[in-house]
Amino acid sequence: MKEINKVVYDGYKYIDGGVCAAKGFKANGLYCGIKKAMDAAEKTDGNESPLSNEKPDLCLVAADVMCNAAAVFTQNKVKGAPVTVSQKHLAATGGKAQGFILNSKNANTCNADGEEKAIKMCELAAAKLGIKTEEMLIAQTGVIGQIMPIEPVEKAMDTLYSGLAYDGNEKAAIAIMTTDTVKKEVAVEFDIGGKTCHIGGMGKGSGMIHPNMATTLNVITTDCAISAEMLKKALTDIVKVTYNCLSVDGDQSTNDTCAVMANGLAGNAEITAEGKDYDAFKQGLFIIMSNITKMLAKDGEGATKLLECNVCGAKDQDDAIIIAKSVICSPLFKCAMFGADANWGRILCAVGYANAEFDINKVDVKIASKQGEIHVCENGAGVPFSEEEAKKILLEDEIFINVCVGDGDGKATAWGCDLTYDYVKINGDYRS
Known part of the structure; x- marks a missing residue:
């Protein structure tokens, strides 16, 4: 029994939709054959279909409009290429993003061509979304130290993009699973200034989880209007009392990433300073992150409790x-x-x-x-x-x-x- 008991908070309602619960966010996930391409004993023949019934290993989350964005990453000295690339992209845009591409099966870490492959994946997705490469974020998970095959991603990109849907959250949540036994997603709705806002998220993680910061891979989306600076402040404060208070096995991952994208489509007055509206948003973000934290803990590798x-x-x-x-x-x-x-x-x-x-x-x-x-x-x-x-x-x-x-x-x-x-x-x- 891997479901957690959710705490009910006044003024906040749990809803379905995960990363697609907020207005203006689409997602998709599919199988492209990353592990098959990695396996020397069973090399890909180049003809496998992205529509295979095997577990999805590639996903894309995209916003209809440009978002303010913030992220926190692993504190391990060994950082995966996707961590480095996402950090550079956020710095280059001043905290903006419109898409997030993620894959399982390969962490793309400790590879000489790691950044090149991570940037290439961002380029492929950005071209489809009609945005700049640096407006894409990327996260990868799986085996460390094995070359990331880019060919399966290239072949699947058309199908991945064309399949983006406002209800594609479940496909995306499954695509980032590794040894996870259940998908992990949650969403809430609440009011700010008379406007209904939504925050939704998905996460993955089962092993190699330990502070700081034990987020594994997490994508959080919101239609609340909030500045990049206040978004980063809220995320940093809440990571301290949620993901950084999580441990499954004492091993800190090289690829831990938690990113939040806010597109402002709820129509509330943009939150640019602390106050009542900021507190309401921060509480909503806490609800999402604390629930995913508990989901990650309960689905620890081999765990029963x-x-x-x-x-x-x-x-x-x-x-x-x-x-x-x-x-x-x-x-x-x-x-x-x-x-x-x-x-x-x-x-x-x-x-x-x-x-x-x-x-x-x-x-x-x-x-x-x-x-x-x-x-x-x-x-x-x-x-x-x-x-x-x-x-x-x-x-x-x-x-x-x-x-x-x-x-x-x-x-x-x-x-x-x-x-x-x-x-x-x-x-x-x-x-x-």
Whole structure:
């Protein structure tokens, strides 16, 4: 069961449509045969159809008009070519974009011709959309260190473009999946200044997920009118408390990308400064990004459970984030959750080695799920609890670890998943 339980927020309504929920955005996804072209044992004969029934591996998201755009990228020193190209394009346009091309099966990373291939893909898509190459963004995911074949993309471009549709979000969301078992998309609508605005997004990610910044590949679109500067501010602030608080396996990807495009077609007065309208937009963006974060965590490679660690009472938000992430990243804790074992000592151990200021003798820990809540630690020491009740709580697929470390104002949440046998199986033969 990979669906998450969405939190309901006043004034915001969940809707269908993903990256196509906002006015003026189209998308498409199809199979072009990237892996087949890479496979030396089964080389492409050049005649495979882009309309193949195999899982899509190429997608395009396009806006009807030019958008203000912002993005955040991996902090890994090894950066994929698409990251470098997208960064250069955003710098060249001053935060403008009208299209986003993405592919799975090949990360186009650590390749001598990587940037050349990434730029070529942008050129191909831009020519179809009638825009400049630098007005395209690109993201790629898959195997690192294998040459990216451009020929399948070239052959599929006509069909990819002609198939763009205002309801093409699902095809696009599936095309960016790698070891993901489910597509990840969400959208909301809300009002700003009497105008109905929409924000929608899609993401992919199952393994090689760890801060900072653990976004894998994410595309977010909105018809809200907001300046590129305020868009970047909102995105940067929310990444800190969503994607950067996510960890599946402790490995930080080389290609992590999260981009937001705003076309302004909702007709609201452009948001150019902080205030009521900005806060409303930022809350909508938080809803999208926090939900995708939880989707990524719950679909971690081999995972059976979504783990959420809520920390309160910290000195400040930064310390709370550090503590919450420390728990979520603990392999021993993750294994205990897989076994539905209320080994709370592993939680306290992870809290204890967090690089944050607090009094360990004031730490309080509770474990909860929809089956109830148990108190396992108070003032840094264990308290009696029913192992039978604990097992019942931990057999659910969404587990909450609630930690209080004092009486400060700092609070934060981090997300992850359990560590299972299947994680090793998946990564033992990832390239096959």
